[in-house]
Each structure stands twice: as structure tokens, then as C-alpha cells.
Amino acid sequence: MKEVEMEKLVEKEKKTTDDNNGTVVVEKKEDTNKVIITSAAATPIIKSNTEMKEGGGIKASGEVEEPAEKNNKDTTTTTTTTTSNNTMKDTTTNKKKEDKNGTTLEEKTNTTHSNYDLVIREKYLCNGRPASLGPLPICKIDNNDRRHNKGKYKKKRPRDKRIPNSEKMCLSTLRGEECPKGDECTYSHDVEAYLKTRPPDLPITCPLADTTTSDTTIYCPSFRNTGFCRFGVTCRVGSCHITSKGENIINNKDNTNPPTVLNSIDHDMFKLLRKKQYNFKCPRNPGSKECKTNDKANEFYNFFNVIDYPSLKEKKKVDFENKIYVAPLTTVGNLPFRRIMKEYGADITCGEMAVVQHLLEGSKSEWSLLKRHSSEDVFGIQLTTGYHDHMARFCEVLTNENISMDFVDLNLGCPLDLICKRYQAGANLMLQQSENKLRQIVTGMINTLNCPITIKMRTGWDNNRPVAHSLIRSVTEKWNINHSVCSAIMVHGRSRLQRYSKTANWDYIYNDACTVQQQPSSAIPIIGNGDIYSYQDYKAQVENRINNDDKTTTTNNALSKTAMLGRGALIKPWLPQDIKEHRTNYDISSSERFDILQKFTCHGLEHWGSDTLGVNLTRRFMLEWLSFLHRYIPVGLLPEGAEPPKLNQRPPTFIEGRNELETLMLSPHSHDWIQLTEKLLGKVPDDFQFEPKHKATSYQNRATNNNNASRSNNDKQ
Numbered sequence: 269m270k271e272v273e274m275e276k277l278v279e280k281e282k283k284t285t286d287d288n289n290g291t292v293v294v295e296k297k298e299d300t301n302k303v304i305i306t307s308a309a310a311t312p313i314i315k316s317n318t319e320m321k322e323g324g325g326i327k328a329s330g331e332v333e334e335p336a337e338k339n340n341k342d343t344t345t346t347t348t349t350t351t352s353n354n355t356m357k358d359t360t361t362n363k364k365k366e367d368k369n370g371t372t373l374e375e376k377t378n379t380t381h382s383n384y385d386l387v388i389r390e391k392y393l394c395n396g397r398p399a400s401l402g403p404l405p406i407c408k409i410d411n412n413d414r415r416h417n418k419g420k421y422k423k424k425r426p427r428d429k430r431i432p433n434s435e436k437m438c439l440s441t442l443r444g445e446e447c448p449k450g451d452e453c454t455y456s457h458d459v460e461a462y463l464k465t466r467p468p469d470l471p472i473t474c475p476l477a478d479t480t481t482s483d484t485t486i487y488c489p490s491f492r493n494t495g496f497c498r499f500g501v502t503c504r505v506g507s508c509h510i511t512s513k514g515e516n517i518i519n520n521k522d523n524t525n526p527p528t529v530l531n532s533i534d535h536d537m538f539k540l541l542r543k544k545q546y547n548f549k550c551p552r553n554p555g556s557k558e559c560k561t562n563d564k565a566n567e568f569y570n571f572f573n574v575i576d577y578p579s580l581k582e583k584k585k586v587d588f589e590n591k592i593y594v595a596p597l598t599t600v601g602n603l604p605f606r607r608i609m610k611e612y613g614a615d616i617t618c619g620e621m622a623v624v625q626h627l628l629e630g631s632k633s634e635w636s637l638l639k640r641h642s643s644e645d646v647f648g649i650q651l652t653t654g655y656h657d658h659m660a661r662f663c664e665v666l667t668n669e670n671i672s673m674d675f676v677d678l679n680l681g682c683p684l685d686l687i688c689k690r691y692q693a694g695a696n697l698m699l700q701q702s703e704n705k706l707r708q709i710v711t712g713m714i715n716t717l718n719c720p721i722t723i724k725m726r727t728g729w730d731n732n733r734p735v736a737h738s739l740i741r742s743v744t745e746k747w748n749i750n751h752s753v754c755s756a757i758m759v760h761g762r763s764r765l766q767r768y769s770k771t772a773n774w775d776y777i778y779n780d781a782c783t784v785q786q787q788p789s790s791a792i793p794i795i796g797n798g799d800i801y802s803y804q805d806y807k808a809q810v811e812n813r814i815n816n817d818d819k820t821t822t823t824n825n826a827l828s829k830t831a832m833l834g835r836g837a838l839i840k841p842w843l844p845q846d847i848k849e850h851r852t853n854y855d856i857s858s859s860e861r862f863d864i865l866q867k868f869t870c871h872g873l874e875h876w877g878s879d880t881l882g883v884n885l886t887r888r889f890m891l892e893w894l895s896f897l898h899r900y901i902p903v904g905l906l907p908e909g910a911e912p913p914k915l916n917q918r919p920p921t922f923i924e925g926r927n928e929l930e931t932l933m934l935s936p937h938s939h940d941w942i943q944l945t946e947k948l949l950g951k952v953p954d955d956f957q958f959e960p961k962h963k964a965t966s967y968q969n970r971a972t973n974n975n976n977a978s979r980s981n982n983d984k985q
Contacts, residue, residue: 386917392905394922398931404939426957428884437462442500442516459514462501469507470883470950472869489874493528495519502879504950529603529875530640530672537669541630550660550712571715572656572708575748583720586646586675586755588793588830591615592844595724595758595797595834596650596677599961600892603641604871608864609837613844616646621679623687624653624662640672648722650677652687656708663716675719678710681726681760683767703739707747714753724758724797727776730765737780740794750790758832761798768835771916772798774809782827793828801836802912803847836915838896852912855903858930862947865890869948887945887952894941895960898933902926 397404438455440447447453456462472487487505491497497509500516509517540546551568570576593616594601594609606617619637626634640647649671653659666673682688713721723743728734736759743749743757759781761772777796785791800806814827831847840846841864846854872886901919904926925931932940938958946952 386901386913386919387907387910388901388905388920388923389907392924392926393920394924396922398922398924400924400928400931401935401940404937425959425961428888429953429955431880437500437502439498442498442502444516459501463514466501467504467880470504470948472505472866472873472948488878489870490878491517491519493874497878499877499879499882504880504883505873505878526642528642530642531638533635533669538630538632538635541628541665546665548661548664550657550664550716552661553657572660572712575711575714575753577752580715580753581718583718583753584674585752586616586648586720586722588616588756588795588828590829591646591831592847593795593830593832594618594837594844595832596621596648596679597834597838600838600889600896602889603639603875604868604886604889605893607641607643607871608841608868609844610641610643611867612842613848614833614837615844616648617644618648618650618677621650621652621682624651624655624658627651627662627665628658638671638673646674647672648675648677649673650679650724652679652682653709654705656705656712659709660712660716663713667716667718673719675722675755676713676717677722677724677758678713679724680706681724681758681764683726683764688764703742706739707742710743710747710749714749720753720755722756722758723754724760726760726762726764727773727781728763730763731773734763734776734780736776737784740781740792741784744785744787744790744792749792750787751792752790754792756793756795756828756830758795758797761796769916771914772796774798774813778813778825778827782825785826791826793830794826795828795830795832797832797834799836799915800831800833801840801843801915803850803852804912805836805914806831806847835896838893839899839915853903858902858925858927858933861897861900861933862929865944865948868893883949887949888958890945890948891938891941891958892961894944895938895962898936898941901934902930 433454434456436455437459438447438453438457441455441457441459447455447457469487488497488503488508490499490503491506491509496518497503497506497516499506501510501514503510509519511517537546550571592614594606594614596618597605598620601618601620606614609617619640622634622637638649649666651659651662653662663676665671666676710721710723725736725739727736740757740759743754759777761774761777762768762770774796777794782794796810800809810827810829810831814825814829831844833843836843842854842856845851868890869886872889873882876882876885876889901913901923902925905923906913923931923934925934932944935941938960942952942956942958
């Protein structure tokens with residue numbers, strides 16, 4: 269064997285041959301400046317220092333590998349093993365590179381598909397943007413707007429142009445009353461002048477109208493339900509209740525229908541909260557010196573640290589077992605969306621997350637998140653805060669004002685920086701050093717509310733230190749909280765830093781979080797959450813685990829059979845029906861999906877209003893929902909016999925549907941989503957812009973690449 273010494277090299281490669289199976293092994297050792305290269309036939313192979321630097325290596329056959337091109341900046345470390353039957357197995361590590369535009373791409377050296385690639389039939393794949401969608405408009409970005417984005421939490425998003433008060437109609441005039449402000453009112457009172465500039469009615473055909481009566485022509489949802497529209501001549505679908513003279517028809521003399529929306533708060537209560545004149549029993553800071561010197565110091569301490577079970581009012585339990593629970597979804601989980609979910613089989617719904625500090629300040633926009641529709645038979649309110657006195661004071665308001673709710677959910681799992689840091693809430697409370705603060709919050713809620721609570725959390729702050737199981741043990745053992753006051757604990761199988769990337773860790777939920785409770789009789793049910801996108805996902809992660817556990821072991825596992833849906837319900841609103849009916853390959857048509865948007869339009873106009881402002885709000889929230897809906901890939905586009913897609917799988921860049929409507933719904937561009945809303949809510953202004961609030965990085969990159977490629981193709985044509 270020959271030895272060749274080379275300078276300035278720190279690796280040692282040694283190639284030997286196993287006499288038993290003829291395997292060639294490449295070994296590397298560091299911290300040496302000698303390189304010994306020996307072939308399988310003991311023929312020395314000498315490589316120069318330049319060849320080593322340029323990427324040359326040793327092939328499995330013992331030959332010298334050709335050096336890579338100098339322009340290739342990426343290196344791929346490969347360990348190659350050959351056996352006597354000439355089979356080869358490659359294990360490669362993928363590294364990232366950047367193209368000319370700076371887009372991060374992943375170089376794949378193996379031929380197998382990644383777990384995040386969704387395979388589509390070839391006839392539905394395109395080389396560029398589908399021709400039926402037309403070219404994309406060129407959006408000009410004003411660099412001067414960047415100065416508005418300075419600051420840690422500021423985020424400037426496009427908004428509708430503000431309408432001056434002089435162009436709005438006075439509400440008193442719309443009701444046919446005399447304006448109490450008289451000449452001081454800044455709103456318009458001239459009905460005839462408004463009729464001359466009144467925009468035409470929207471081309472809405474409401475699918476909710478009763479086809480068995482003559483009411484099919486009544487498109488205004490408020491007039492259809494109550495016989496009166498409070499928007500009068502400003503209603504954008506008001507031809508059914510506006511006369512040629514601008515008079516508003518009232519047809520609610522015999523109307524005895526109960527209100528469809530609950531939890532509407534009176535204006536006087538808002539004034540008391542804003543002026544800080546609301547009569548609270550709990551002081552602002554029970555731990556202050558003033559409260560410690562007070563005779564009620566012990567009472568406040570016990571209130572936030574000890575649950576007084578004998579004096580508690582009997583709380584109606586909420587049964588989550590074998591139910592479909594739609595999780596709270598910020599922005600997109602609004603009341604019209606929840607009505608859609610109830611129509612498709614959801615059993616339990618919950619309002620959007622509300623920040624307690626804003627609620628105590630009397631913010632109307634925050635209080636609107638607590639509204640409940642009459643069709644929501646089991647409804648919860650989700651709250652978040654980092655202060656026990658804030659939570660106790662607001663729970664007093666909920667009890668005193670008779671807010672309609674079946675449970676209150678404490679959110680400990682919001683990964684947003686705004687929630688975790690500014691309000692000292694969210695995932696911060698999951699840390700072990702915050703257990704005392706969390707105990708005071710939970711105990712104060714239980715001692716104040718007349719309904720049970722639920723707790724939602726993530727596995728922990730990061731993947732390396734999960735704390736959910738220890739927190740559940742503290743809730744049940746140290747804090748003496750049982751099923752009678754806490755209906756369920758929801759565990760999302762991701763950490764705070766993980767946010768929504770990768771896959772949910774159901775093994776941790778089942779093996780760790782669900783096995784720490786020692787008393788089966790009073791155990792709190794644990795509801796798993798994460799990546800439920802089909803009936804097969806629910807069966808694999810929930811049903812099979814519980815069924816196998818019943819047969820193989822006698823240990824107490826508190827995992828509930830509840831199907832908790834999040835993003836899966838946003839992308840597939842019919843998912844509750846799939847789970848209940850055990851549907852595996854339901855191929856919903858584009859026209860059926862468009863009918864869902866029509867129902868959302870009617871629900872939105874009823875909830876946010878049928879005037880111009882209400883139409884704009886309905887359009888904005890529909891576009892937010894479309895930023896999730898477009899991710900659905902119809903079953904007919906998948907290969908025959910393919911398994912249902914996973915939630916984190918990504919489709920190819922360019923896809924063409926089976927018809928123009930399906931192609932439009934598959935587009936990842938907000939410009940095409942706006943076209944969908946125009947079919948329902950009319951044309952948008954020329955300067956209208958939209959940017960989704962919740963943006964997935966992979967889809968954003970996909971849309972950007974799609975945009976650039978489409979424009980380059982158009983330039984070539």
C-alpha cells in the first residue's frame with residue numbers, strides 16, 4: 269500500500285474491502301494532513317489537492333470521480349455502498365441554494381418524492397399560468413409606504429377608502445325619524461339626492477330563500493328575517509323594500525321571531541367600561557399594598573388560589589365525547605363561517621380569541637367576537653390574558669350581563685408575538701415558571717363563572733422541552749381541578765416556535781399528555797388537535813389509538829374521541845360530514861363549493877350589514893377565507909387510488925381544473941380571489957387591494973414564483 273502526503277488537508281479517506289461481502293467502505297478521519305487512498309484491488313489512486321477542492325471523489329467502483337463544475341457552489345455529502353449483487357443505495361443530504369431572484373429552493377438529489385409534494389394527474393398540470401385566468405396585473409409598490417411599517421408590531425395592510433360622513437345617510441332619517449342633532453349632524457338627510465347617486469343592487473341570488481313561496485325575490489337578509497331593514501335606501505340589495513320615492517317598507521307587525529344573534533351589548537355598559545366606572549367586586553390589583561392591609565386580604569388570596577367547591581353553583585357540563593368541535597380561528601372563524609360549519613355537521617363551535625384587556629376597555633370590535641348565532645347550540649368563548657385580576661373582573665361582566673355561552677376557553681397556545689410578549693399571555697403561560705400565575709387565572713375563572721371552562725395549550729415553547737404533560741399533572745393534582753369545573757383540555761401537537769410547520773406530534777399527545785392523570789373517575793378529557801384533514805386522519809390519530817388501547821392495555825388514557833378541526837375546516841368546510849359519514853374520497857364539484865360562498869355572502873350581509881360598509885366587510889372576510897379555500901385539491905385531479913392528501917402537502921405550481929370555475933378556485937393569487945367575490949358582490953374599485961392576514965410561507969413563495977413565471981411567459985408571447 270502506497271501513502272501520499274498532501275499539504276493543507278484535514279481529512280483522511282480510507283477505502284477498504286470487506287472479504288466477506290465485497291463491500292467498499294469509505295472512511296473519513298479529521299485532524300490529519302495525510303491522505304491514504306487505496307482501491308479495492310490495492311491499486312493506489314493519487315489525487316491532487318486541486319482535485320479534492322474542486323469536488324472530486326472516489327466512486328464505488330474504485331475509479332476517480334470527475335470533479336464538479338466550478339460554478340456549482342453547493343456541495344452534497346454522499347456515502348455510497350455497493351454490494352455483490354450490484355445494488356446501490358444513496359443517502360443524501362439536501363442543501364438549499366438561491367436562484368438569481370434570491371428565491372430559496374431545495375435541491376433534491378434522490379428520485380423519490382418528498383412528503384410535502386402532492387402528485388397531480390399530468391393532464392391537469394400546466395407549464396405556466398392557465399390561459400383561462402388571463403394575465404396578472406402588475407402591482408406597483410410604493411417604497412415610501414415602508415416608513416409606516418416601522419415599529420415592532422405595526423403592520424400596514426390595504427384598507428377600503430374611507431367614506432366621508434357627508435356622503436353617508438343619517439340613521440335617524442333612514443328610520444323615518446327626525447334627527448335629534450338637527451343642523452349639527454354631519455351626515456346627509458337628503459334622500460332624493462342620495463337616490464340619484466345610489467349604486468345599483470348587487471346581483472345576489474340567495475340560496476337560503478324559500479323556494480315554495482313568493483319570497484324568492486327577497487334578497488335582503490334582514491328584511492327576509494325580520495320584515496325590516498335598518499339600512500333603508502343605503503341597502504345594496506334593497507329593491508325588495510325600497511319604493512321609487514325612497515321610502516323604506518316595514519313589514520314586521522306580526523313578526524314574533526326571536527333574535528338570531530345573541531350577546532349584543534347595550535351602549536350604557538360600554539360607557540361604564542370606557543370610563544372605568546363599572547362596579548367590580550375584584551380590585552384592580554389584589555396583590556398591592558392597599559389590598560394586603562385590607563381585612564379582605566385573605567379573602568382575595570383564597571379567591572385566586574383555592575377553589576371553593578361547596579359554594580360553587582352547579583355548572584352544566586359540556587360533553588365533547590364523539591363530537592365535532594370547530595376550534596377558534598382568528599379572523600376567519602367569524603359568525604358567518606361558523607354558521608356554514610353548523611350546516612355541514614359541526615356539533616360545537618367557539619368564538620374567535622378575544623383579548624381581555626381590550627374587552628375591559630369597552631372595545632366594540634373586540635366585544636363583537638363574543639356574538640353567538642341562534643343555530644350554535646353549544647357555543648364557547650375563547651379568552652387570553654396574562655393577569656389574574658383582569659380575567660376575574662371580566663368573568664364578573666360575563667356573569668352580570670348574562671352573556672350566552674356554554675363554556676369559556678382559556679387560550680395558552682397562541683404563537684403570535686403580539687399575544688405572547690405584549691400581553692404576557694398565550695404560550696408564555698405554558699412555561700413552568702408561570703404556573704403560579706396560571707393557577708390564579710384558572711382559579712379565579714372557576715370561582716366567578718357559572719359555566720365550566722376549558723384550557724387550550726401547545727406541547728411547549730420548543731420541541732426539545734415539552735411541558736404540556738407536567739402542566740396537566742399540575743392542573744389535576746396540585747390545583748385540585750376536576751371534570752366538574754373543567755370540561756376538557758385541548759393539546760395542539762406543536763410547540764410555540766414550531767407554529768404550524770411540520771406535522772403535529774400525536775405520539776406525545778397520546779403517550780405523555782393523556783397518561784399523567786391518576787384518578788380515572790374525575791379525569792379531565794384530553795382532546796388532541798393538529799392535522800385532521802380527512803376521515804382517515806381522524807381514524808389513524810384518534811379512533812385507532814383508543815381502540816387499540818382498549819384491547820391491549822388497562823392503563824388510564826384520557827384521550828377523547830372528539831374531532832377538533834382547525835385549518836382542515838377552513839380548507840374543507842364539509843369535513844365534519846366526511847368524518848361523521850366515514851367518507852374517504854368525496855369529490856365535491858366547483859359549483860357546490862361556489863354555493864358555499866353564496867351562503868357565506870348572505871350570512872355576511874346579514875351579520876355585517878347590507879349597506880356599502882357591510883358589503884366591503886363581507887368581501888374582505890370572504891377573501892381571508894379564500895386564502896385557505898384555494899388550497900383544496902379536488903379528488904378528481906389526484907391519481908386513481910391515491911391516498912387523501914395531508915394538510916401540509918403542497919401541490920405543483922401550475923394546475924388547471926376540470927372547468928374554468930375550478931381553475932379559478934385553485935389559483936393562489938389574490939387577484940383571482942377578487943374575481944370570485946365580484947361574481948357575488950359586484951365590481952371592486954380600481955384602487956382595491958387585498959393582502960391576506962394569515963400567510964403560509966410555502967404558499968406565498970409558490971404564488972410569487974407563479975407570478976414571475978406567468979409574466980415571463982406573457983413577455984415571450
